[in-house]
Amino acid sequence: MTVYILQRTLQSFVVLFVMSLIVFCGVNLIGDPIYMMISPESEPAEIERVIKEFGFDRPVLEQYWFFLKNVASGDFGRSFVQGIPALPLILERFPATIELAVFSLFISLVIALPLGVYAGLYPERKSSKIIMSGSILGFSMPTFWVGIMLIMLFAVKLDWLPSTGRGELGTFLGIESSLFTLNGLSHIFLPALNLALFKLSSVLRLTRAGTREVILQDYIKFARAKGLSHSRVINVHLLKNILIPVVTVIGLEFGSLVAFSTVTETVFAWPGAGKLIIDSVYNLDRPVIVAYLIIIVAFFVFLNLIVDILYSFLDPRVRIKGSSE
Amino acid sequence: MKPILEVENLKTYFFTKEGVVKAVDDISFHINPGEIVGLVGESGSGKTITGFSILGLIDSPGKIVSGNIKFKDLDLQKISAKQMQDIRGNRIAMIFQDPMMTLNPVLRIETQMIETIKAHNKTISQQDAYNTCRDALGLVGISSPDERMKAYPHQFSGGMRQRVSIAIALLNKPDLIIADEPTTALDVTIQGQVIFEMQKLCKESGTALLWVTHDLAVVAGITDRISVMYAGRIIEQGTTDKIINQPLHPYTQGLIKSVPSKNKKGEKLHQIDGMVPSMFSLPKGCAFEERCYLRSEQCKQEQPLETQYADGRFLRCLNIGKQT
Amino acid sequence: MTQNNKYELLAKIWSEFSENKIAVVALVCFSIILFVAVFASVISPTDPYDLATVTIMNSRLPPLEEDFSGNVYWLGTDGAGRDMLSAIFYGLRISLSVGVLSGIFALIVGAFFGISAAYFGGRYETLIMRIVDIQLSFPSILVALIILAAFGKGVEKTIFALVLVQWAYYARTARASALVESRKEYVDAARCLSLGNLRIMLNHILPNCIPPLIVVGTLQTAHAISLEATLSFLGLGLPQTEPSLGLLIGNGFEYVHTGDYWISIFPGIALLITIVSINLVGDQLRDMFNPRLKR
Numbered sequence: 047m048t049v050y051i052l053q054r055t056l057q058s059f060v061v062l063f064v065m066s067l068i069v070f071c072g073v074n075l076i077g078d079p080i081y082m083m084i085s086p087e088s089e090p091a092e093i094e095r096v097i098k099e100f101g102f103d104r105p106v107l108e109q110y111w112f113f114l115k116n117v118a119s120g121d122f123g124r125s126f127v128q129g130i131p132a133l134p135l136i137l138e139r140f141p142a143t144i145e146l147a148v149f150s151l152f153i154s155l156v157i158a159l160p161l162g163v164y165a166g167l168y169p170e171r172k173s174s175k176i177i178m179s180g181s182i183l184g185f186s187m188p189t190f191w192v193g194i195m196l197i198m199l200f201a202v203k204l205d206w207l208p209s210t211g212r213g214e215l216g217t218f219l220g221i222e223s224s225l226f227t228l229n230g231l232s233h234i235f236l237p238a239l240n241l242a243l244f245k246l247s248s249v250l251r252l253t254r255a256g257t258r259e260v261i262l263q264d265y266i267k268f269a270r271a272k273g274l275s276h277s278r279v280i281n282v283h284l285l286k287n288i289l290i291p292v293v294t295v296i297g298l299e300f301g302s303l304v305a306f307s308t309v310t311e312t313v314f315a316w317p318g319a320g321k322l323i324i325d326s327v328y329n330l331d332r333p334v335i336v337a338y339l340i341i342i343v344a345f346f347v348f349l350n351l352i353v354d355i356l357y358s359f360l361d362p363r364v365r366i367k368g369s370s371e
Numbered sequence: 372m373k374p375i376l377e378v379e380n381l382k383t384y385f386f387t388k389e390g391v392v393k394a395v396d397d398i399s400f401h402i403n404p405g406e407i408v409g410l411v412g413e414s415g416s417g418k419t420i421t422g423f424s425i426l427g428l429i430d431s432p433g434k435i436v437s438g439n440i441k442f443k444d445l446d447l448q449k450i451s452a453k454q455m456q457d458i459r460g461n462r463i464a465m466i467f468q469d470p471m472m473t474l475n476p477v478l479r480i481e482t483q484m485i486e487t488i489k490a491h492n493k494t495i496s497q498q499d500a501y502n503t504c505r506d507a508l509g510l511v512g513i514s515s516p517d518e519r520m521k522a523y524p525h526q527f528s529g530g531m532r533q534r535v536s537i538a539i540a541l542l543n544k545p546d547l548i549i550a551d552e553p554t555t556a557l558d559v560t561i562q563g564q565v566i567f568e569m570q571k572l573c574k575e576s577g578t579a580l581l582w583v584t585h586d587l588a589v590v591a592g593i594t595d596r597i598s599v600m601y602a603g604r605i606i607e608q609g610t611t612d613k614i615i616n617q618p619l620h621p622y623t624q625g626l627i628k629s630v631p632s633k634n635k636k637g638e639k640l641h642q643i644d645g646m647v648p649s650m651f652s653l654p655k656g657c658a659f660e661e662r663c664y665l666r667s668e669q670c671k672q673e674q675p676l677e678t679q680y681a682d683g684r685f686l687r688c689l690n691i692g693k694q695t
Numbered sequence: 696m697t698q699n700n701k702y703e704l705l706a707k708i709w710s711e712f713s714e715n716k717i718a719v720v721a722l723v724c725f726s727i728i729l730f731v732a733v734f735a736s737v738i739s740p741t742d743p744y745d746l747a748t749v750t751i752m753n754s755r756l757p758p759l760e761e762d763f764s765g766n767v768y769w770l771g772t773d774g775a776g777r778d779m780l781s782a783i784f785y786g787l788r789i790s791l792s793v794g795v796l797s798g799i800f801a802l803i804v805g806a807f808f809g810i811s812a813a814y815f816g817g818r819y820e821t822l823i824m825r826i827v828d829i830q831l832s833f834p835s836i837l838v839a840l841i842i843l844a845a846f847g848k849g850v851e852k853t854i855f856a857l858v859l860v861q862w863a864y865y866a867r868t869a870r871a872s873a874l875v876e877s878r879k880e881y882v883d884a885a886r887c888l889s890l891g892n893l894r895i896m897l898n899h900i901l902p903n904c905i906p907p908l909i910v911v912g913t914l915q916t917a918h919a920i921s922l923e924a925t926l927s928f929l930g931l932g933l934p935q936t937e938p939s940l941g942l943l944i945g946n947g948f949e950y951v952h953t954g955d956y957w958i959s960i961f962p963g964i965a966l967l968i969t970i971v972s973i974n975l976v977g978d979q980l981r982d983m984f985n986p987r988l989k990r
Contacts, residue, residue, distance in 0.1 A: 057825075057829070061829055065841070068841070068842075068845060069841070069845050071845075072842070072844075072845025072846045073845055170431075182971070182974065182975070182978070183971060185974070186917070186921070186967065186970045186971045186974050187967060187970075188921045188924050188925055188941075188963070188966060188967070188970070189925065190924075190925055190928045190929075190941075190944070191924075191944055191959075191963040191966065191967070194944065194947075194948055194951055194959050194963070195960070195963070197951055197952075198951055198956055198959075198960075201952075202951065202952060202954055203954075209952075263472065264467055264469060264472035264473050265472060265473055265474060265475040265476070267423075267428060267467070268465075268467055268473040268474070268536070269475065270428055270459070271426055271428060271459055271460060271464070271465040271467075272459065272460035272464075272486070272487045272490065272539065273456050273457065273458070273459035273460030273461050273487070273490050273491055274456075274460070274486060274487075274490050275456065275490065278486065278490070282478070282482075282486075283475050283478070286475075286477045286478065287475070287476070287477055290477065301834065302834035302836075302837075305833075305834040305836050305837040305840070306834065306836055308836065308840065308929070309836070309925055309928075309929065312928075312929055313948070323840070323844060324929055324930070324931070327843075327844050327930070327931060328930060335844050335845070338844075339841055339844060339845060342837065342841075343841070346832070346833055346837065350832045
């Protein structure tokens with residue numbers, strides 16, 4: 047067990063190291079590294095000074111070591127655009143992204159669970175077949191285009207909801223979030239719905255498969271034989287059993303929601319970390335790009351590590367089994 | 372005495388893609404109050420489906436095609452879904468075959484017991500319901516029931532779980548319990564205990580019992596009457612004494628001969644030749660014809676009808692008259 | 696295999712495929728799209744990138760509108776006065792080429808590593824499969840984002856990013872089927888005859904991996920087209936000189952608040968039909984090749 051955790055942790059560091067190498071190569075060798083530190087419009091003498099100061103005339107390996115040392119100490123340089131250190135700039139944007147991801151997860155559950163249970167209970171009905179074809183469509187639709195369609199319909203045509211930005215913040219239980227104000231909710235609804243569609247199909251299919259499996263179990267028939275009402279059998283006996291695998295999968299895929307929010311944030315001008323990276327790419331704000339990439343990779347590596355370790359506790363077979371079966 | 376349950380000409384068919392399966396085909400039997408009746412047959416003979424039919428638990432593609440099921444004065448075919456729900460688990464309870472599968476793995480024992488009471492008694496207080504459940508656990512021989520109420524099914528052994536299902540079946544003091552092979556999945560040592568306890572509890576509360584099993588030896592000791600099923604039909608029924616000691620139908624005779632016992636030590640155990648016919652393509656005549664030592668040309672062509680004999684037993688066989 | 700046998704096999708595959716009517720419709724749809732993409736320059740009403748004919752005077756005409764010279768724009772024009780229908784035809788060509796090209800490269804890379812991992816086994820296999828596992832634990836968009844944000848945008852870089860995203864799926868599929876195959880006796884026999892490793896892998900193992908790879912290939916290509924559109928929309932993928940459907944939608948996004956819906960809707964519908972039809976065909980192929988679903 048300890049060996050397994052150690053192995054996994056070591057592996058995570060290897061991944062982080064490789065990623066830092068890729069990012070370093072991408073940004074520092076292909077682009078001009080000087081402009082990571084200084085604007086290209088500076089005086090030649092100033093540029094000369096910076097090259098000396100940051101050691102860009104030194105060998106590549108030494109530069110990489112220098113880069114690693116800075117990254118390890120959390121120093122990614124200052125944003126060219128905003129003039130403040132890149133790391134806090136990004137961290138400040140994360141709450142908005144997490145808030146969007148959490149709320150869209152909530153929406154996808156609220157929509158997909160009942161539909162999935164329904165399609166699983168009555169697979170022969172026409173309505174179930176429509177739901178399932180709809181899920182293929184939902185699976186195929188590019189997120190950004192659906193976002194644009196949502197804006198056109200609900201913001202431009204019907205003028206029901208705002209289409210850009212984050213609303214007012216409210217505080218509840220010491221957490222500051224736009225979910226706690228009406229204005230905030232009206233702003234988050236469309237982007238969250240957009241992001242939810244991305245996960246909806248997979249949750250729906252999972253729920254349907256689970257329902258079809260559980261409904262055949264003896265304990266469901268026994269619950270009916272006890273004279274329980276239909277709603278009690280479905281809402282307690284069936285649902286509790288399906289929720290376990292569904293919640294596990296959703297937990298595992300929370301990371302992909304965060305990654306995909308980049309797209310939604312751009313469409314809806316949502317001021318999260320994803321929008322920041324896209325803006326930074328436009329503005330060639332290299333310190334922010336580097337910082338974002340390193341942080342997001344670290345976030346994922348950490349998330350995967352935790353999930354793996356938790357899983358190995360739950361399922362002893364994982365520990366024995368090798369890699370990819 | 373007026374029977375508590377009367378099943379008349381029940382037919383339950385399954386309409387699958389591969390064809391119609393006549394799982395239960397024209398069976399009739401009755402149970403008197405407080406009586407223990409055995410329903411014996413091989414797996415696939417339709418005995419479990421009979422139990423589910425009584426409780427209205429047949430799911431698509433299955434369907435009760437015709438017949439009457441009368442419980443007390445109610446025609447279970449005609450009453451509403453709500454009335455049926457009120458009877459299930461309340462007036463008629465059922466115990467399933469596999470104790471490992473009948474309890475919901477994610478709910479506490481407590482929850483699964485109390486909901487059974489509350490489903491039929493909306494006004495009972497949580498505390499009263501709890502007490503009833505705890506006492507029921509004690510009754511079926513589970514020690515420290517208060518602790519056990521909080522547990523999940525996986526913390527119980529198979530025998531313990533079956534005791535819990537029995538306790539659940541007893542909770543609302545039903546008039547009839549349908550026990551579907553309640554001891555098959557248990558160790559032999561526990562089997563005896565469970566059988567003994569069930570018998571005792573039913574005698575005490577005056578509950579009638581329909582004991583569904585493939586094991587003739589089990590029912591021989593506890594039942595008042597026995598019905599033997601083969602390929603969806605009851606081929607012989609009568610008092611336990613007559614069925615066990617003077618079986619008339621060749622299939623019943625075969626069943627009784629194949630029960631291992633002391634006096635046949637060293638001998639080869641009897642076995643009935645041949646196989647149960649496929650339920651998808653039952654022969655036109657008697658389903659047992661191919662395996663029967665009394666078979667005649669007539670058996671191939673004609674479906675034997677249920678006929679009553681002088682000693683009160685019912686029989687479906689074309690050749691028994693010739694034998695006696 | 697004789698010519699006759701080949702026809703029989705094809706006929707058998709077709710009869711199985713055509714059992715699902717929706718899949719047949721999807722295949723027809725995809726064939727039309729493919730035709731349009733290949734012959735875009737022939738069937739387009741105008742050349743949307745010919746500066747001589749495109750005029751800003753015609754900018755943002757709604758669908759079915761006529762310009763001063765009496766040309767009808769079926770799907771309207773975009774902000775620069777280009778005919779949307781023609782732009783979509785050209786965009787389809789670019790989207791499909793990038794998607795298919797990256798799919799082919801990824802298939803070659805993935806099949807090579809997957810088959811060789813299964814064939815040689817040992818530490819090499821462990822290493823390859825560990826890399827595959829790690830990569831698959833990252834969402835595809837993140838991998839593409841990292842590459843393009845670090846290296847900048849461009850056609851080759853987009854294809855490179857798409858190959859990097861996809862190869863692991865092919866590698867895993869190829870390894871799984873190759874594993875079954877390489878344990879069979881004839882592979883041992885071939886080894887005993889001291890045939891070259893490469894020859895055994897190519898001639899004996901690869902053909903058996905083809906069906907599952909085709910299934911993964913169709914579904915992955917649909918995914919790649921969608922991902923390319925997303926990246927181009929974000930401004931990270933293709934440059935403006937290669938206007939794929941994603942870029943067209945991105946350009947239309949500027950006008951979303953003015954109500955000029957046609958500039959972003961129509962390219963989106965074209966993209967959606969492409970992806971859905973490929974997915975439906977892929978789904979049917981998967982059902983056909985999946986022995987567990989065989990009746």
